[in-house]
Amino acid sequence: MFEELRKPGGKLKLAVPRGALLEEVLDLLDSIGIETAEVRGDSRSLVFDGGELIMVTMRPSDVPTYVSAGAADLGITGKDVLLEQSDRPVYELVDLGIGPCRMVLATQKGDVAPSEHQRRLGMMKIATKYKRIAEEYFAEQGRQVELVEVKGSIELAPLVGLADGIVDLVATGRTLAENNLEVREEILSSTGRLVANRVSYRIRRDEVDDLADRLRQVVSGSPGES
Amino acid sequence: MIRPIPPGTRDVLPDEMRELRAIQSALLGTFENAGFREVRTPTLEYADALEMADRRSADSAYRFFDERGEMLALRTDMTIPIARLVADRYRDLDPPHRLSYFANAYRAVTPQRGELREFGQAGIELIGVPGPEGTAEVVELLDRSLSAVGLDQAVIGLGEDGLWTALLQDSGAGPETIERSSELLVSHDLVGVERSLRESDELDETAIAQATRLIQLRGGIGILEEARSFGGTGFAEVLDRLTQNFEAISARSLNREVLLDLGMLREIGYYSGSTIEVYDDAVGDVIGGGGRYDDLMNRFGMDLPAAGFTLYIERIHKAQLERGRDV
Numbered sequence: 392m393f394e395e396l397r398k399p400g401g402k403l404k405l406a407v408p409r410g411a412l413l414e415e416v417l418d419l420l421d422s423i424g425i426e427t428a429e430v431r432g433d434s435r436s437l438v439f440d441g442g443e444l445i446m447v448t449m450r451p452s453d454v455p456t457y458v459s460a461g462a463a464d465l466g467i468t469g470k471d472v473l474l475e476q477s478d479r480p481v482y483e484l485v486d487l488g489i490g491p492c493r494m495v496l497a498t499q500k501g502d503v504a505p506s507e508h509q510r511r512l513g514m515m516k517i518a519t520k521y522k523r524i525a526e527e528y529f530a531e532q533g534r535q536v537e538l539v540e541v542k543g544s545i546e547l548a549p550l551v552g553l554a555d556g557i558v559d560l561v562a563t564g565r566t567l568a569e570n571n572l573e574v575r576e577e578i579l580s581s582t583g584r585l586v587a588n589r590v591s592y593r594i595r596r597d598e599v600d601d602l603a604d605r606l607r608q609v610v611s612g613s614p615g616e617s
Numbered sequence: 618m619i620r621p622i623p624p625g626t627r628d629v630l631p632d633e634m635r636e637l638r639a640i641q642s643a644l645l646g647t648f649e650n651a652g653f654r655e656v657r658t659p660t661l662e663y664a665d666a667l668e669m670a671d672r673r674s675a676d677s678a679y680r681f682f683d684e685r686g687e688m689l690a691l692r693t694d695m696t697i698p699i700a701r702l703v704a705d706r707y708r709d710l711d712p713p714h715r716l717s718y719f720a721n722a723y724r725a726v727t728p729q730r731g732e733l734r735e736f737g738q739a740g741i742e743l744i745g746v747p748g749p750e751g752t753a754e755v756v757e758l759l760d761r762s763l764s765a766v767g768l769d770q771a772v773i774g775l776g777e778d779g780l781w782t783a784l785l786q787d788s789g790a791g792p793e794t795i796e797r798s799s800e801l802l803v804s805h806d807l808v809g810v811e812r813s814l815r816e817s818d819e820l821d822e823t824a825i826a827q828a829t830r831l832i833q834l835r836g837g838i839g840i841l842e843e844a845r846s847f848g849g850t851g852f853a854e855v856l857d858r859l860t861q862n863f864e865a866i867s868a869r870s871l872n873r874e875v876l877l878d879l880g881m882l883r884e885i886g887y888y889s890g891s892t893i894e895v896y897d898d899a900v901g902d903v904i905g906g907g908g909r910y911d912d913l914m915n916r917f918g919m920d921l922p923a924a925g926f927t928l929y930i931e932r933i934h935k936a937q938l939e940r941g942r943d944v
Contacts, residue, residue, distance in 0.1 A: 399770075399898040399939065460731075461901015478727055482805040584808060593876060594772055594898045596835055 403444040406466030408451035415489040423605040455479040464591035470581040481586040489583040496576040498556035518548030519558040546570040625726040625734030643765040648717035658698035664690040670697040671887040678725030691723040704917035712745025737930030747922035749865035760871040771897040776881025777859035787849035788824035832880030899939035904932040
């Protein structure tokens with residue numbers, strides 16, 4: 392299998408996101424007949440043979456990097472990741488409807504509304520992992536912000552005074568609530584998407600279309616609904 | 618201590634240099650045999666002159682003032698400088714003009730993406746031969762050029778600018794919907810395209826189904842049959858143009874099949890009519906591109922149809938190396 396990984400041709404390579412989306416992705420793949428038991432196990436491997444295709448597992452935010460470079464032919468990741476990395480060209484083929492979440496602006500409970508804060512001070516300090524999305528959101532509204540890029544547990548930033556608020560992804564909102572934060576504005580909503588490399592989309596078109604069609608059928612509703 | 622060079626530029630050492638030279642002589646030889654003669658234009662041009670062609674395409678990342686305060690720019694491709702050259706130097710000569718080049722061009726890069734700030738391009742411009750025959754000549758030479766550098770597996774994709782707009786117009790979409798969905802299509806967001814059509818509320822279900830199907834159609838002559846039932850007279854006219862181009866290309870003996878791609882929409886602003894992209898699955902990126910730009914010469918005051926292609930030298934080289942691993 393390892394020899395096959397670097398050769399053009401051979402089985403399609405699908406970038407599978409580890410983390411919150413993983414379970415749902417594997418369930419989807421199971422339902423179209425791809426062998427996922429090994430990925431579910433506690434193996435330290437990063438590469439798995441799923442029968443008709445090879446699964447390469449990685450962080451969701453690395454999926455556009457691998458797929459745009461052609462190191463993986465296809466991939467699954469969140470729309471939030473695709474928007475944040477919109478300069479990495481990939482074909483976005485199917486809305487899989489999995490892992491629904493919202494990108495929000497949140498501040499501490501009891502704080503004045505961000506818009507009020509803005510009006511008084513003319514400027515806000517916002518901590519985020521999603522610099523591009525946050526930048527575009529505030530720029531569109533003509534609001535001045537200073538973005539502080541942090542890598543993990545963004546909820547911490549406003550609690551200790553690093554920032555006035557955060558732009559982050561929420562699914563259930565539990566982490567926010569437990570850290571005394573509340574949603575003030577909703578920026579966008581996101582679900583998992585099937586993406587394809589631009590060259591694979593052409594050269595391996597029959598296999599790519601076949602996989603996309605099967606996933607589309609499994610996903611409830613017609614393509615494009617979420 | 619190491620003295621760095623700017624990100625996106627590189628030193629080429631002798632072994633690689635020899636391989637790049639081999640690509641150069643194979644390509645220039647192929648161009649020459651087909652009657653395309655090499656020209657060179659200055660690396661630096663007046664920014665104004667480049668922008669006459671197309672503001673966005675010519676938007677050089679590297680501009681500065683000369684000793685008289687004129688703004689100079691590093692070229693972003695060779696097509697615009699050659700259009701300028703032909704318009705000014707070939708004014709009294711009868712077309713067609715067949716020219717080729719092997720030169721560096723310059724673009725801005727995103728750090729740490731392996732993008733090149735300075736990159737090599739080899740290509741041809743066929744100026745003064747219109748429609749199907751001109752396009753077919755360009756594609757035939759592209760086919761031979763790819764074979765000359767050993768890329769027999771590379772695929773030529775052929776699209777037609779205007780298909781998308783025509784289908785949407787026939788379906789009753791307004792200018793805003795057309796613009797919004799075109800932007801999404803250029804960024805390859807097919808999920809977003811469908812959503813934008815639905816949200817506009819201007820298209821019925823049949824029209825949406827046709828539009829989302831159209832942009833996924835890529836393959837041989839068979840896909841034209843399916844597309845023929847789409848849209849109205851406006852769309853049929855553009856599709857006829859593509860069919861004629863494809864037939865003219867098919868009449869020539871090529872080393873590879875040409876892949877029709879009805880969803881191809883290129884970002885470069887001066888294209889009109891046929892669009893061309895080149896793929897090799899050893900490289901995850903497009904290794905070349907081109908098409909028709911029948912309005913470009915007009916912007917330099919000369920009314921001539923034109924078409925051409927360019928190959929990205931570093932990616933051609935990479936494809937050769939990846940293929941070499943196979944044997």
